[in-house]
Amino acid sequence: MAGPTRAPKAPFRGNARQRIADIGRFPFTPGGRLSIELPRVGYLAGLYIRFAGVLTRGAQDTGNFSDMFFNLMRRLSVNLNIGSALIYDVSGHGTNLLNQAMSFNYAADMGGTGTAALPAPLDETADPVVWQGDPAAGASNGLVFTWWIPIALNDGINFNIGLINLQAPEIRCTLDLQMGTVADLFAPGSTITNSVLSASNIDVAYEYYEVPNPDFVSIPPFIVHRVLEERQSIAANGDQVYTVPRQGTLQRLIHNVIINGVTNHYATTSLRIRVNKTDDVYRYQSSLNRFLSRMRYGHKVPRGAFYHDFWRAADVNATGDYRDTVDTEQISTLESIVSTDPGTVLGIGNNFLDTTREFTQKLSN
Numbered sequence: 001m002a003g004p005t006r007a008p009k010a011p012f013r014g015n016a017r018q019r020i021a022d023i024g025r026f027p028f029t030p031g032g033r034l035s036i037e038l039p040r041v042g043y044l045a046g047l048y049i050r051f052a053g054v055l056t057r058g059a060q061d062t063g064n065f066s067d068m069f070f071n072l073m074r075r076l077s078v079n080l081n082i083g084s085a086l087i088y089d090v091s092g093h094g095t096n097l098l099n100q101a102m103s104f105n106y107a108a109d110m111g112g113t114g115t116a117a118l119p120a121p122l123d124e125t126a127d128p129v130v131w132q133g134d135p136a137a138g139a140s141n142g143l144v145f146t147w148w149i150p151i152a153l154n155d156g157i158n159f160n161i162g163l164i165n166l167q168a169p170e171i172r173c174t175l176d177l178q179m180g181t182v183a184d185l186f187a188p189g190s191t192i193t194n195s196v197l198s199a200s201n202i203d204v205a206y207e208y209y210e211v212p213n214p215d216f217v218s219i220p221p222f223i224v225h226r227v228l229e230e231r232q233s234i235a236a237n238g239d240q241v242y243t244v245p246r247q248g249t250l251q252r253l254i255h256n257v258i259i260n261g262v263t264n265h266y267a268t269t270s271l272r273i274r275v276n277k278t279d280d281v282y283r284y285q286s287s288l289n290r291f292l293s294r295m296r297y298g299h300k301v302p303r304g305a306f307y308h309d310f311w312r313a314a315d316v317n318a319t320g321d322y323r324d325t326v327d328t329e330q331i332s333t334l335e336s337i338v339s340t341d342p343g344t345v346l347g348i349g350n351n352f353l354d355t356t357r358e359f360t361q362k363l364s365n
Contacts, residue, residue, distance in 0.1 A: 018045075019209070019210065027200070030179060036204060038206060041166055043220065057140075058138065061191045061195050063189065063191060065185055070093045076147060077090075077178075085226070094354065097305050101293075101296075101309060102148070108131045109133070150162075162225025227359075234258075234340065241335050243334070243335050248362075250328050254305065255307075264303065271339070
């Protein structure tokens with residue numbers, strides 16, 4: 001006689017309460033490092049990092065903010081002890097580029113300086129709690145930067161992919177921050193002799209989901225969501241070939257072109273995605289890439305940035321199925337080729353192609 005059958009487990013969605021909690025406030029030390037062990041509670045879904053301080057500039061100081069001033073946080077990393085691999089390892093500027101592609105019409109610094117009041121037509125100002133900055137010399141101004149680190153794929157239909165169980169006894173998760181200095185805020189050649197950061201702190205919070213009883217509720221799949229950034233030098237004009245490592249399913253590539261120490265998309269003529277050395281699945285002008293970014297994200301993306309977004313098959317940013325993603329482990333080579341104009345004048349040792357790679361990997365149970 002057959003034994004009693006067990007009722008099927010309830011889905012994770014709807015049976016795990018979303019929560020957001022502060023982790024703490026920490027002093028910002030220019031050029032320093034900070035390692036924070038995350039609370040051992042819940043399924044980690046994302047991390048919020050906010051810098052808030054005061055920028056004081058001497059009257060004789062000159063120069064505007066750099067296009068990469070989000071590198072005030074030079075590096076943001078999330079580490080797990082499930083191996084030597086990082087879950088997240090991206091510069092502050094790279095994180096800002098990623099954040100701008102995650103939802104429609106969002107950029108942290110979009111809409112002005114973030115000061116309390118600006119005259120028309122600058123009435124669409126940035127939210128000074130999200131971003132605030134003013135490089136004017138001879139003044140002290142509030143300075144605010146925010147970054148979001150996505151651990152889960154998103155907050156929507158794919159929210160359970162990439163969650164990390166912080167309550168598992170074998171897991172320790174840390175957020176590691178490498179802090180920048182005043183020089184990271186300003187364009188090359190700026191005079192910053194008397195520019196000082198003061199009263200500066202870092203606030204950290206995390207979004208997580210409760211861990212339900214696994215006897216009655218299905219647990220999230222064993223898939224890790226990773227975002228990593230690499231840099232390669234541009235030694236000569238022409239094709240700059242980035243070979244994508246054979247790791248997991250590629251969702252998005254973000255390139256940032258730096259010429260003579262500053263971001264520059266005018267020097268780029270075309271982009272290609274090539275499979276197995278012969279098949280150009282994407283091949284088009286750089287202007288079309290910029291157009292697609294404006295159309296998809298609803299705002300101007302930063303100078304020098306180019307997005308290959310393979311993960312928006314539902315016509316929504318950072319969501320949907322994997323219709324256009326690339327399983328890098330099923331092909332021999334995957335190359336992203338960024339071509340620079342032959343007439344571009346290159347500096348010495350200050351030309352780079354930065355690449356941020358977002359992908360998922362299955363883990364063994």
